[in-house]
Amino acid sequence: MTSILNTVDTSHEDLIHDAALDYYGLKLATCSSDRSVKIFDAQKNQKTLIEDLRKHEGPVWQVSWAHPMFGNYLASCSYDKKVIVWKEMSSNKWTPFYIYQGHESSVNTVSWAPCEFGLVFACGSSDGCISIVSLSGDGNWIARKIDNAHPTGCTSLNWAPAFPSDDQNESVFSAKRIVSGGCDNIVKIWREDQSGQWVLDQNLQGHTDWVRDVAWSQNIIHNKTNIASCSQSGKVIIWSCDLSDTTNGALSIWKSKVLHEFNTVAWHVSWSLTSNMLAVSTGDNKVTIWKEDHLGKYECINDDKLGN
Amino acid sequence: MDQIAHLSSYKIFTDPSWRRVISQCREVFNDLHQNLETNSQSDTIKTETVNLSDQCLEANQKYIDIIENELRIISDQNENQEKFQILLQVWKLCQIIFIKSSPSGTLLNDLQEWYRTTNNIDPMIQNIFSSNSENPQNLYLDEKYWICVLMAVVQGRIETARHLLSFYPIEKAPVLKSIKELLHTMPNLSTHGHLSLFEFKAKWEYWQKKCVQVLTSENFQGDENDYLQIICKLLCADERTYLELKPIFNNWYYMLISYLSYSNPTFNISDLHMSIESGQFIREFEEDLDEFDGIIIKIFNFDVDVVTNDCVTLFSNNFFSAHFLDILFLNGKLQLKNEMDFTSSFRAESSIPVHEQHMTEYAIQLLSAAWSPSLLSLHQTAFDYLIKCKMDQSGIDYIEAYLERIPLTDISEMEASKIFYIAFQYGLHDLAFSIGRVMQMRALKSGLYGTALSWNAKIKDCSFGNILAEGMMQEFFQTNDIKVLELTESLSKEIIYSERLMFLNKYREFYKLAFSSTKCDRAESLKQAASLLVQLLEVPNLIPFKFMKRILFQVHDLVDQNVFGEDQLFSVLKSIQFYENRRRFLTKNSNSSELNECNLDDEVAEENKWKSLYEKLSIKIAENFVKNKIEF
Numbered sequence: 027m028t029s030i031l032n033t034v035d036t037s038h039e040d041l042i043h044d045a046a047l048d049y050y051g052l053k054l055a056t057c058s059s060d061r062s063v064k065i066f067d068a069q070k071n072q073k074t075l076i077e078d079l080r081k082h083e084g085p086v087w088q089v090s091w092a093h094p095m096f097g098n099y100l101a102s103c104s105y106d107k108k109v110i111v112w113k114e115m116s117s118n119k120w121t122p123f124y125i126y127q128g129h130e131s132s133v134n135t136v137s138w139a140p141c142e143f144g145l146v147f148a149c150g151s152s153d154g155c156i157s158i159v160s161l162s163g164d165g166n167w168i169a170r171k172i173d174n175a176h177p178t179g180c181t182s183l184n185w186a187p188a189f190p191s192d193d194q195n196e197s198v199f200s201a202k203r204i205v206s207g208g209c210d211n212i213v214k215i216w217r218e219d220q221s222g223q224w225v226l227d228q229n230l231q232g233h234t235d236w237v238r239d240v241a242w243s244q245n246i247i248h249n250k251t252n253i254a255s256c257s258q259s260g261k262v263i264i265w266s267c268d269l270s271d272t273t274n275g276a277l278s279i280w281k282s283k284v285l286h287e288f289n290t291v292a293w294h295v296s297w298s299l300t301s302n303m304l305a306v307s308t309g310d311n312k313v314t315i316w317k318e319d320h321l322g323k324y325e326c327i328n329d330d331k332l333g334n
Numbered sequence: 335m336d337q338i339a340h341l342s343s344y345k346i347f348t349d350p351s352w353r354r355v356i357s358q359c360r361e362v363f364n365d366l367h368q369n370l371e372t373n374s375q376s377d378t379i380k381t382e383t384v385n386l387s388d389q390c391l392e393a394n395q396k397y398i399d400i401i402e403n404e405l406r407i408i409s410d411q412n413e414n415q416e417k418f419q420i421l422l423q424v425w426k427l428c429q430i431i432f433i434k435s436s437p438s439g440t441l442l443n444d445l446q447e448w449y450r451t452t453n454n455i456d457p458m459i460q461n462i463f464s465s466n467s468e469n470p471q472n473l474y475l476d477e478k479y480w481i482c483v484l485m486a487v488v489q490g491r492i493e494t495a496r497h498l499l500s501f502y503p504i505e506k507a508p509v510l511k512s513i514k515e516l517l518h519t520m521p522n523l524s525t526h527g528h529l530s531l532f533e534f535k536a537k538w539e540y541w542q543k544k545c546v547q548v549l550t551s552e553n554f555q556g557d558e559n560d561y562l563q564i565i566c567k568l569l570c571a572d573e574r575t576y577l578e579l580k581p582i583f584n585n586w587y588y589m590l591i592s593y594l595s596y597s598n599p600t601f602n603i604s605d606l607h608m609s610i611e612s613g614q615f616i617r618e619f620e621e622d623l624d625e626f627d628g629i630i631i632k633i634f635n636f637d638v639d640v641v642t643n644d645c646v647t648l649f650s651n652n653f654f655s656a657h658f659l660d661i662l663f664l665n666g667k668l669q670l671k672n673e674m675d676f677t678s679s680f681r682a683e684s685s686i687p688v689h690e691q692h693m694t695e696y697a698i699q700l701l702s703a704a705w706s707p708s709l710l711s712l713h714q715t716a717f718d719y720l721i722k723c724k725m726d727q728s729g730i731d732y733i734e735a736y737l738e739r740i741p742l743t744d745i746s747e748m749e750a751s752k753i754f755y756i757a758f759q760y761g762l763h764d765l766a767f768s769i770g771r772v773m774q775m776r777a778l779k780s781g782l783y784g785t786a787l788s789w790n791a792k793i794k795d796c797s798f799g800n801i802l803a804e805g806m807m808q809e810f811f812q813t814n815d816i817k818v819l820e821l822t823e824s825l826s827k828e829i830i831y832s833e834r835l836m837f838l839n840k841y842r843e844f845y846k847l848a849f850s851s852t853k854c855d856r857a858e859s860l861k862q863a864a865s866l867l868v869q870l871l872e873v874p875n876l877i878p879f880k881f882m883k884r885i886l887f888q889v890h891d892l893v894d895q896n897v898f899g900e901d902q903l904f905s906v907l908k909s910i911q912f913y914e915n916r917r918r919f920l921t922k923n924s925n926s927s928e929l930n931e932c933n934l935d936d937e938v939a940e941e942n943k944w945k946s947l948y949e950k951l952s953i954k955i956a957e958n959f960v961k962n963k964i965e966f
Contacts (some may be wrong), residue, residue, distance in 0.1 A: 050741035069744075245735055246728040248686045248694070270686075299739070300698045300732055319643065 034073040036064055040085070048091040048098075055100055057086035063102045063112070065120065077120045082106050087134050093141035099123065101147050103133035109149045109159075128157050128169050135182045139202065140244075142188035148204050150180030156206055156216070158224060172216060172224045176208025182239045183207070186215075187251070189269075203227065203277070205253050207237030213255045213265070215277075232282050235259035239294045243301035247318075251277070254285070254304050256292035262306055264324065285316060285324050303327075344651060347703035347712065351404060351414050356700070358400045359657060360715045366393040367722055370664065390665040391433055397657055398425055421654060423452050424629060424645060428658055431603065431633050432667060440531070440600045442523055445591045446490045453588060455485045459494070473501040480561045484582055487568050488592040492517050495565075512548045513562050516569060519544075523599060531600050538599055545569045571597035577618055586619040587630050603636055610634045638662065642692065656696035656719065659689035690723040697729075701736055710752055721760060734762050742772045747785060754792065767793050774798060778805065784821045787835075791828040799832030804878055806838060811884050811932055819845060837876050840866065841885075848892060857897075864897040871909040879920075880931045882913050883944070890947045893954050900958050907951060 036042060040059035047054055047068060053076070054068040063079040063086055084105030092099035098114035107130065113123035129151035139146035139160075146160040156172040186203035202218040215228040235258035243252040249270040256262045262285040267277050290309035297304055304316045304324070316324045346352050369389060405418050430444040462476045473479060479498070486495035496517050504510050521537045529537070549566045567575040576583075576593045583589040590609060594601045610616070610631055616623070625648050632641045642655035662668040668689055686694075700716035713736065720729035737757050742750060750773050757766040770793030777786035783806050790799050810818045819842040822829065829835040847863035867889065870876060877885055889906050892898065898906065933940055 050739055052741055052743075245731055248691055249728070299735055300701070302695070302698055319646070321643070 032073070034066060034068075036066070037075075038062065038064065043086065044088045046089050046091055049094050053091075055089040055091065055102075057089045057102055059085035061086060061104070063089060063100070063110075065100070076118045079112060079120055079122075081110055081122050081125075082108065084132070087132070088136050090136050090138050090147065092138040092145060092147070095141050096145045099138075099145070101136045101138065101149075103136040103149055105132040107131060107133060107151070109133055109136050109147070111147070124161075124167055126157065126159055126167070126169065128159075128171065129153050129155060131179075134180060137184050137204075139185045140188040143202055148183055148185065150175065150183045150206055150208070152179040154179055154208075156180055156183060156204070156224075158204070158218075170222070170224060175206060175214065175216070176210050176212070178209040180206055180208045181237060184240050184242045184253075186242050187244045187246075189246075189251075203242075205240045205242050205255075207233075207240040207255055207257075209236045211235060211237060211257070213237055213240055213253070213263075215253075228278070228280060230255070230263075230265050230280060230282065232263050232284075233257040233259070233261060235261075238292060241295045241297055241304075243297040245299065245301045247301045252297070252301060253280075254295040254297065254306075256295045256306060258291050260288035260290055260292050260308065262286050262288070262292050262295060264304070283322075283324075286314075286326070344699045344703045346414070346651070347700055349414065351408055351412065353712070354407075355400055355404050355418075356653070356715060357711070359397055359653075360718055362393050362396045362400070363657065363660070363722075364718055366390070366664070387433075387665050390661050391429075394425075394429055394433060394658070394661045398422065398429065401425065417649065420626060421649065423448075424626075424633075424648075425654060425658065426452070427630065427633050428641065431636065432638055432658075432662060433665065435603055437604070438602055440523060440602055441606065442490075442595055442599050442601065446595060449588055449591050450489050450491065453489075453584075455482060455489065455491075455494075458482055458485070459498070470501065471503075473498075474503070481582065483561070484564065484568075484579065487565055488579070488582065488588075490592075490595055492520055492522075507554070507562055509548070509552045509554050509562055512552055513565060516541075516545055516548060516566070520569070535600060542570060542596075568592075569596060573597075577615070580618060585622075585627070586615045587627070587634075589615045589618075606634050607636065638668070639688065642688075646692075646695075651699050652692050652696035653699075656689070656692040659692050660722075663687065663689040686723075686725050690725055693719045693723055694729065694732075698732070701732075710749065710756075714756060717756065717760065730760060730762070733760055734765055737762065738765055742769065742776070747773075767795075771795060771798070774802070778802060783809065783818060787821050787825065787829075790832075790835075791825050794831040796832045799829065800834040803832065803834035803838045804880070807841075807878070807881050808932055811881070816845065816850065833876065834878065837870065837878075840870055844870065848888070857895075860892065860895050860897045864892055864902060867892070868898075868902045868905045872905060879913075879916060882909075882916075882931075883940075884932055886910060886913065887943060887947060890943075890950060893950050898954070900955075900962070903951065903955050903958065907955065910948065910951070 034054065034056075036056050036058070038056065038058035038060050042056055042058045045054060045056045052067070052069050054066040054073065055063060056066070057063045061080060061082045061084060063082070064075060065077040065079070066073045067076055079102075082102065082104040086102050086104045089100060089102045092101070100112040100120070101109055102112065103109045107127060109126040110122050111124040111126070112120045115121050126149070129149070131152035133149050133151045136147055136149040139148065144160060146158065148156060148158045150156045154174050154177045156175040157169050158172075159167055159169045162168050183204055183206040186205065188202075189200055204216045204224075205213060206216065207213050211231075211233045213230040213233070214226060215230070216224050217227040219225050230253070233255065237255055237257050240253060240255045243254075246269060250266050250268055252267075253265040254262065255265070264283045264285050265280045266283070267280050269277075285304070285306075288306075288308045288310075292306055292308050294307045295304060302318060305313055306316065307313045313328075314326050315328045317327050318324050347356060366389065370386070401418055401422050405415065405422065408415055408418075426448055430441065430448060434444060435441055458478060459482050462473065462478050462482060463470075466473045466476055479501075483495055483498045486492075486498060496514060499510065499514055499517075502510060519541060521534060521541055523534065545566060549563070549570055554560070554563045564575060564579070568579075571593065573593065576589055580589070583592065590606075593615065594605065594609065598605060616627075616631070619627070625644070629641060629644050629648060632644060638659075642659055645654050646652055659668060668687070697716040697719040700712055700719075703712060717733050720732055723729040733756075737753055740753055745753075750769065754766050754769045754773075757763075757769060770789050774786045774789035774793075774795065775798075777783075777789060783802070786802055787806075790802055806818050806821065809815075819838065822835065822839040822842055826839050829839060844863050844866045847859045847866065867885075870885075886906075886909065935943070
């Protein structure tokens with residue numbers, strides 16, 4: 027039922043670890059073990075290389091695009107312990123804008139916050155810490171750290187969408203939240219409290235091996251917000267929180283549902299724009315797309331053999 | 335634009351035939367909702383619109399008509415034909431069972447009608463008539479003749495059956511007379527509408543007794559192939575005969591409807607349900623049952639949740655379920671169903687009403703079908719459905735999420751305005767404002783002042799309006815092209831939010847009076863121009879400093895024409911002095927940004943021009959002074 031629209035020859039010289047489309051879907055960024063980050067024009071059928079960015083000194087694990095309201099920014103994280111924020115200075119000319127070196131080990135993941143919170147990114151590292159780095163009004167970058175977020179290493183993180191604030195308990199409901207996964211097999215939700223400190227909000231336990239990726243759905247569908255997580259063992263779990271439940275103002279009640287257990291490692295999970303479909307990439311070089319039906323059951327829509 | 339997984343199953347929505355159906359259904363959907371809204375708001379109840387269920391029924395009928403109409407338009411080879419046919423069959427049946435029926439109401443007429451329209455025998459009958467048009471008396475010899483007669487009987491088309499039987503020579507089978515008599519006297523629910531059900535049943539039983547009598551006592555001699563006997567058995571509701579006629583029915587549901595129409599013509603939903611439970615006739619067809627049969631069973635079981643979910647699977651989209659559940663909800667029938675059904679998984683899973691879930695899904699499918707600004711109308715359709723989801727507040731969030739992801743760099747002005755108005759219409763004012771800001775900047779960068787101005791007027795962005803006005807002024811002084819000024823003409827009432835734009839508009843009026851008026855009233859218009867200019871000069875800070883000198887130079891041209899009064903000359907002189915003071919002050923404080931004047935000639939020429947203006951004005955004032963003195 028799905029069709030491949032396009033393939034891109036990236037000419038990376040080693041494994042590609044991540045590929046991300048920008049906000050409008052006009053540009054594609056890829057990163058690889060060959061230490062490079064490449065940006066392509068994804069508009070036309072023939073993808074053309076715009077930039078080949080070589081500043082990292084190790085394999086680049088992940089790339090993330092910021093919301094375009096601040097200009098065009100791309101963040102990349104690498105084994106060389108750095109996060110580089112690239113900025114498009116003039117049309118199709120990208121330069122390193124800021125380099126964050128606050129970690130003592132490989133930085134595995136980087137993710138930009140919703141634009142409502144300003145130009146802020148979070149990154150997680152093998153040293154177990156998560157950093158939340160924001161650009162302040164005077165042009166300086168300020169970093170806050172969550173130490174020992176996942177003591178054995180953080181593999182992935184993702185921001186919660188900016189929920190509409192509820193007048194009654196605004197401070198809790200509209201708080202910034204991050205979901206992270208790590209080598210301790212736990213999915214954790216972090217929340218920024220009123221003093222600006224990041225505190226542990228929820229421990230979501232259900233995986234039996236390293237959590238490989240977490241994804242927070244960016245739109246509320248049928249009054250629910252969902253987190254998908256996948257692990258080394260191939261288990262994919264959907265954690266969902268019913269927002270219409272008024273006792274649940276602080277997003278405290280999470281129900282888990284195992285989407286599927288693959289026979290191989292599940293690398294990445296990603297929600298569609300409207301949060302009604304989830305794409306899962308697995309170690310057998312396949313991407314499966316899952317859709318929730320009206321009974322809350324997820325069904326694989328591009329591989330008939332799965333999910334029934 | 336490829337960020338949304340293209341799922342080929344939703345691609346059908348971009349098919350021209352589907353597009354027509356979708357857009358027509360959208361109109362019906364919008365009309366229905368609008369009508370209901372105005373009805374609920376108006377204080378006086380209009381008698382013609384008061385009946386809610388009538389409106390819903392009417393809308394549902396319109397949906398059905400749209401699909402029927404489309405089926406008529408498309409050719410036989412069209413790939414959609416089969417899908418539309420199935421859709422139509424399901425929709426009509428759902429209408430009968432879920433909307434029209436009442437718990438104790440009889441279903442006979444509606445279901446028979448459904449049987450007749452979904453399995454139309456008219457073409458076959460026409461066929462045998464046309465192939466035997468030369469010898470109508472031999473019609474009964476046609477191989478299809480008896481099939482037609484039997485089909486007419488099982489479908490309850492008694493008149494048709496009688497008409498066909500009239501071609502059979504009575505001398506061949508004397509029993510025909512009795513059969514014809516039975517058909518003629520058969521009680522009919524629609525014509526005996528005045529009777530109570532009880533009375534009708536009594537009439538029916540009496541008639542059926544006569545049928546049995548004919549079957550047992552009459553002599554069926556000469557009845558080739560026993561067809562007349564079969565007809566008689568059908569009338570007697572002999573179950574085995576129905577089963578033997580399996581090829582004529584082709585499927586179990588037609589057989590069931592036909593059987594019930596003779597065995598229990600006043601059957602209602604619970605009778606139907608009981609027949610399904612007992613597996614009557616279904617067993618006969620067990621091997622051939624498919625998804626579609628499953629849906630029919632569930633419709634007869636009155637299980638709307640399961641029916642709609644199964645339809646989503648069958649059609650691979652929520653087109654039907656969204657429209658149909660919406661009708662049921664508005665009609666009050668869906669609530670009833672959900673309230674009754676406490677075990678329903680919907681209640682446990684989510685607080686969103688089920689019809690809104692389906693509507694949201696349908697809208698998302700439309701949005702997923704093709705993501706490009708050229709298909710904006712499809713998206714507008716989707717938005718119409720999203721916005722009607724009152725409980726599911728994420729509808730408006732989706733609209734915003736989709737609209738803000740349209741890259742404004744690649745789209746035409748018209749598409750951008752369309753998006754702007756959609757955003758505005760749904761109250762997404764921030765989004766509309768930012769679209770306007772991006773578009774006015776885009777236009778200004780390409781030197782399209784008119785376009786930039788129209789965007790600016792749409793969003794009333796004061797600070798940008800001021801910048802734009804200065805840009806236009808600069809452009810005007812450099813090119814001396816009046817067209818730049820004329821851009822404000824049509825928008826004079828809209829641009830009051832920006833004082834610079836207002837000034838520009840006034841300046842245009844002045845310029846036209848002073849330099850483009852016709853000769854006949856030249857003196858008068860020059861006078862008006864002079865007084866307008868003085869008014870403009872008198873308002874503090876109205877004229878941007880960088881253009882002050884240029885505008886004062888225009889006094890130079892007017893002074894010669896003797897159009898200024900004495901007071902006006904003094905006023906101009908005051909402005910000149912003010913300008914010089916200001917200039918000195920700015921030079922002293924080296925405020926280069928404001929000092930950046932609009933100079934057209936080199937410095938010396940400008941300076942000479944300035945001096946000459948000063949002198950001319952002094953002379954004029956002196957002349958006036960002397961003249962006045964003499965007059966005194």
